[in-house]
Amino acid sequence: MSNFWTILWHTYWTKIKTKSFLITTIITALLFVLLANITTIIDTFSNEETPKVAVIDETNSSIQAIERIEAYTSEEVILESVQQSEAEVDEKVISGEFTGALYLTSNGEDLISGEYKSLSIADTTISSLLQTALQQIKTELTAESINLSPEQLQTLYAPVSFETTALEENAKSQEELSQARGLVYVVLFLIYFAVIMYASMIANEVATEKSSRIMEILISSTPPVQQMFAKILGIALLSVTQMLILGSIGFFALRESMSKLEGGWFEAFGFSNLSLGILVYAAIFFLLGYFLYATLAAFLGSLVSRIEDVQQMIMPMTMLVVVGFLLSMYGLSNPDTTFITIASYIPFFTPMLMFLRVGMLSLPVWEPILGMAVLIVTTIILAIFGARVYRGGVLMYGRSSSYKDIKKAIQLTKKEK
Amino acid sequence: MSLKLENVTKKFGQFTAVDDISIEIPEKEMFGFLGANGAGKTTTFRMILGLIDATKGNISWQGKPINYSVSGQIGYLPEERGLYPKLQVKEQLVYLARLRGMDKQSALKELDNWLDRFKVPDYKTKKVEELSKGNQQKIQFISSILHKPKLLILDEPFSGLDPVNVELLKDAVVDLKNSGTSIVFSSHRMEHVEELCEHLCIMQKGRPVVHGELKEIKRSYGKKTLIIHGDFSMAFLQDHPAVKKFKMTTEGVHLQIENELAADDILKDIVGKGFIRKFMLEEPSLNDIFIEKAGASYE
Numbered sequence: 001m002s003n004f005w006t007i008l009w010h011t012y013w014t015k016i017k018t019k020s021f022l023i024t025t026i027i028t029a030l031l032f033v034l035l036a037n038i039t040t041i042i043d044t045f046s047n048e049e050t051p052k053v054a055v056i057d058e059t060n061s062s063i064q065a066i067e068r069i070e071a072y073t074s075e076e077v078i079l080e081s082v083q084q085s086e087a088e089v090d091e092k093v094i095s096g097e098f099t100g101a102l103y104l105t106s107n108g109e110d111l112i113s114g115e116y117k118s119l120s121i122a123d124t125t126i127s128s129l130l131q132t133a134l135q136q137i138k139t140e141l142t143a144e145s146i147n148l149s150p151e152q153l154q155t156l157y158a159p160v161s162f163e164t165t166a167l168e169e170n171a172k173s174q175e176e177l178s179q180a181r182g183l184v185y186v187v188l189f190l191i192y193f194a195v196i197m198y199a200s201m202i203a204n205e206v207a208t209e210k211s212s213r214i215m216e217i218l219i220s221s222t223p224p225v226q227q228m229f230a231k232i233l234g235i236a237l238l239s240v241t242q243m244l245i246l247g248s249i250g251f252f253a254l255r256e257s258m259s260k261l262e263g264g265w266f267e268a269f270g271f272s273n274l275s276l277g278i279l280v281y282a283a284i285f286f287l288l289g290y291f292l293y294a295t296l297a298a299f300l301g302s303l304v305s306r307i308e309d310v311q312q313m314i315m316p317m318t319m320l321v322v323v324g325f326l327l328s329m330y331g332l333s334n335p336d337t338t339f340i341t342i343a344s345y346i347p348f349f350t351p352m353l354m355f356l357r358v359g360m361l362s363l364p365v366w367e368p369i370l371g372m373a374v375l376i377v378t379t380i381i382l383a384i385f386g387a388r389v390y391r392g393g394v395l396m397y398g399r400s401s402s403y404k405d406i407k408k409a410i411q412l413t414k415k416e417k
Numbered sequence: 418m419s420l421k422l423e424n425v426t427k428k429f430g431q432f433t434a435v436d437d438i439s440i441e442i443p444e445k446e447m448f449g450f451l452g453a454n455g456a457g458k459t460t461t462f463r464m465i466l467g468l469i470d471a472t473k474g475n476i477s478w479q480g481k482p483i484n485y486s487v488s489g490q491i492g493y494l495p496e497e498r499g500l501y502p503k504l505q506v507k508e509q510l511v512y513l514a515r516l517r518g519m520d521k522q523s524a525l526k527e528l529d530n531w532l533d534r535f536k537v538p539d540y541k542t543k544k545v546e547e548l549s550k551g552n553q554q555k556i557q558f559i560s561s562i563l564h565k566p567k568l569l570i571l572d573e574p575f576s577g578l579d580p581v582n583v584e585l586l587k588d589a590v591v592d593l594k595n596s597g598t599s600i601v602f603s604s605h606r607m608e609h610v611e612e613l614c615e616h617l618c619i620m621q622k623g624r625p626v627v628h629g630e631l632k633e634i635k636r637s638y639g640k641k642t643l644i645i646h647g648d649f650s651m652a653f654l655q656d657h658p659a660v661k662k663f664k665m666t667t668e669g670v671h672l673q674i675e676n677e678l679a680a681d682d683i684l685k686d687i688v689g690k691g692f693i694r695k696f697m698l699e700e701p702s703l704n705d706i707f708i709e710k711a712g713a714s715y716e
Contacts, residue, residue: 006515014504213499217560220466221488221516 003222004230011205011234016241025242029249036253051099051126054082054089059106063141072133077126093117100126111141177360180278181332184359187282188332188352190243191289192325195351198239198290199297200314205231206301206390207310225387232294239290281358281368288375289351293317295379299386320348328352335360344371347378419444420465420568420599425474427460427623434460436623437474442601442616444479447594449610450603451707452620458603459496461620462570465601466493478568489518492566496573496603498557502546506532509545510560517564524563531559535585551578558586562593569593571602575609587613607703619707626710631703638706642699643672643680649691657683669695673705 015021034041059065066081073079080098082089089101100118107113114134116127143153206228209215218227300313327349331340335357344353354371357363420442427435435457442448450458464471467483476483483491501509507528514524532538535555545553554577562569574590575583590613594600604610610617611631619627627634640661645651646669654670655663659679664671674680680698687693 002518003516006512010512014508018503209501212502213495213497214501216468216495216497216499217493217513218516220468220491220493221485221513223485 004226007222007227007230008234008237011231012237015201015205015235015238021238021242025245028246032246032250033253036250036256050076050078052078052080052097053126053130054092054098054101055079055104056082056084056086056089056101057104059104059112063106063112063137065104065112065137068137068140069130069133072136073129076129090117093119102130111145112138180359183278183282184356185332187286187355187359188325188328191286191351191355192321194239194243194286194290195293195321196318198235199293199317200310201238202231202235202294203297203301203310203314204307205235206298207304207307210302211305211307219391224391225383228295228298228383228387228390232291232298235294236287236290278359281355284372285351285355285358285375288372288379292347292351292375292379292382293321295382295386299382299389302386302390324349324352328356331356332360345374347374350375419479420448420601421475421477422461422465423475423477425461425464425471425476427457427464427469428472434623435464435471438618438620438623438625439474440618440625440628442599444599445594445597446616447590447600447602447614449614449617450601450620451605451607451610451617451703452603453605455622456620457623458620459572460623462493462572462601462603465570466491489564490567492517492561492564492569494558494561494569494571494574496576498554500545500553500557500560503544505542505544506548506556507541510556510563513560514563517566519564527563527565528559531563534589535559551582554578555582555586558589562589562598565598567598569598569600569602571600573604574602575604575606607707611703617703619703619710627706634706635700638701638709639676640673640701640705640709641677641680642701642705643674643683644695644697644699645669645672645683645687645693646695647687647691647693649687651687651690654683654686657686659683673701 055066055069057065066079070079079102084092086103089098092098093101100116103115103117105113105115112134114130116130118126121127139153143150148156209218222230296317297314300317301310304310304313327340327343331337331343331353334340340353340357343349344357350371354368358368422438422440422442425435425438426433438457438461450461452458460469463469465476465478465483467485478487478491481487504512507525510528511521511524514527515521519527528541529538532541537552537555540548540552540556545556548556558571558574561571571590574586578586587609590600590602602613614631616630617628617634618625645654651670652665654660654672659675659682660672661675662671662673672683674683677698684696
């Protein structure tokens with residue numbers, strides 16, 4: 001058993017010391033900080049200068065179009081009324097004197113219509129702002145022309161009051177549900193990335209040992225099953241380390257910007273009042289899902305002889321994760337369809353879908369427990385089967401690496417009596 | 418108390434890699450496995466190590482089957498060399514030694530000794546991928562003996578090394594033997610086995626064609642090589658009844674003769690024919706024996 005720990009720590013330390021691990025962690029951490037402060041950053045860059053827009057107003061002067069637009073946009077855009085010809089104004093936009101030019105006209109049915117010209121129309125910040133303003137003005141003008149009072153107008157546009165209530169006992173309220181959705185969403189992403197990242201790390205690790213031919217020495221000193229699980233746990237520890245680092249950086253970065261955001265999306269994602277139960281489920285399904293895919297990855301990794309073939313070999317596994325993820329994205333808005341219920345018992349989808357259902361619905365306890373059991377049993381079966389293939393696979397150095405090799409690998413370890 | 422293989426057979430599907438091999442390898446000695454590529458040497462070693470199971474037969478070391486409980490007593494240098502390319506020499510040797518049950522401190526101490534002995538102490542903190550192939554092989558060799566195994570299995574230990582390093586490694590192997598390590602090694606270089614081993618086994622197509630003590634094998638083979646150099650034509654010796662094989666050289670002839678006594682007859686026949694510069698009776702080489710027994714040369 002001491003070999004188990006030796007391999008576990010060896011895997012952990014050598015991986016944690018690699019440049020790639022350090023760089024990935026730092027980059028992701030930076031990304032987190034960046035995302036947490038994205039609004040501040042955007043503000044810093046865009047606050048440099050308020051864009052100036054030239055306006056050629058050909059509408060009836062009684063409308064006072066410019067004043068009305070300014071009432072909506074005064075903070076973001078400076079409007080400047082100009083009396084020059086279109087061509088001259090265009091010239092000024094091109095030379096950079098104005099960010100853009102707005103031509104206002106009115107004819108017939110259209111009480112007011114506009115055309116916005118700027119160097120590029122890729123940035124829609126100003127144009128959509130102006131469009132919205134014009135839309136409002138048009139509504140106002142129309143209301144005025146049919147003699148609606150501002151109060152009447154307000155009533156016309158007031159949103160309808162509409163609430164949903166679930167009658168089932170323990171059913172989640174609308175508010176709870178949207179919070180749960182946020183958390184489930186985040187955890188699903190975590191599972192998805194962790195499985196893709198760390199599982200392929202394991203497959204690579206195994207393939208590296210195999211292609212560097214060190215496997216023969218390792219396997220003559222330590223049973224393959226022990227090796228396989230020591231490696232899986234070592235990488236699991238690594239993933240926990242990385243997630244703790246990233247998690248705490250993300251948490252502090254968010255808390256910093258929280259004071260500025262005051263609620264906002266942070267609360268909408270359901271972080272402000274997390275229920276402990278769902279966090280426990282998240283952790284359990286995350287770990288079980290990781291072990292399932294990690295075992296599969298180790299077993300697939302032992303079949304290839306060259307590192308170049310790893311990606312190709314674990315492709316089907318990656319597809320499974322992607323399908324699981326897509327299903328859960330669908331399930332996020334339809335958690336109680338039969339389809340999702342059935343899929344949540346298919347082992348490779350269970351970590352995501354069962355967690356989704358636990359988070360979004362009020363399931364009887366046996367359902368998630370059955371899901372866990374399915375996961376554990378599948379992992380054990382995969383481990384037993386995988387260990388045999390692993391043992392034979394690591395001694396095979398064929399040029400091809402296909403699934404036919406599984407049979408060959410098992411034959412290698414079989415005793416013919 | 419030794420390494421014992423009893424009727425060991427390994428089949429891969431229809432193909433028989435090792436066919437009914439029964440040998441006993443004495444303790445604290447050096448045992449040589451000879452054979453061409455594909456003769457079944459590596460498969461035999463893998464079965465001894467328990468990497469693959471024998472289809473039939475029994476393998477035991479000191480009366481017990483070899484499994485992971487004794488892996489600390491066994492050292493293995495695989496034919497397919499392999500180390501972690503990205504790891505430092507120190508890191509991986511200590512890691513591998515620890516997997517064989519050695520503690521870190523003594524592993525480090527042993528490591529320094531061996532690196533000094535192989536005149537490469539400055540490789541300690543180098544990555545393996547930075548080393549030349551020959552030097553990687555030295556490191557690999559150290560990895561197989563660092564934990565002071567009682568049974569050392571070396572699969573082609575000298576292949577790919579320059580003569581200086583071959584000597585260095587040979588000395589190390591002999592020292593290990595003298596300090597009580599049982600060593601099994603394979604080679605397709607006859608002279609290495611001839612030089613180092615008391616016992617040997619020549620394998621061909623999975624079968625042991627010659628097996629036993631080196632001296633005994635040579636003695637029981639009987640035939641000797643006779644070298645005659647002289648200033649006269651010796652072509653007539655080709656028809657001599659005692660001559661089994663006849664080969665003309667620039668200075669005379671190389672003969673293979675039935676036994677020692679035949680040399681006397683031949684001497685009588687050539688006396689008086691001319692000046693004899695050299696008349697020498699030699700032990701047969703392993704190569705001769707192999708060619709005779711296996712019916713083919715493989716070099």
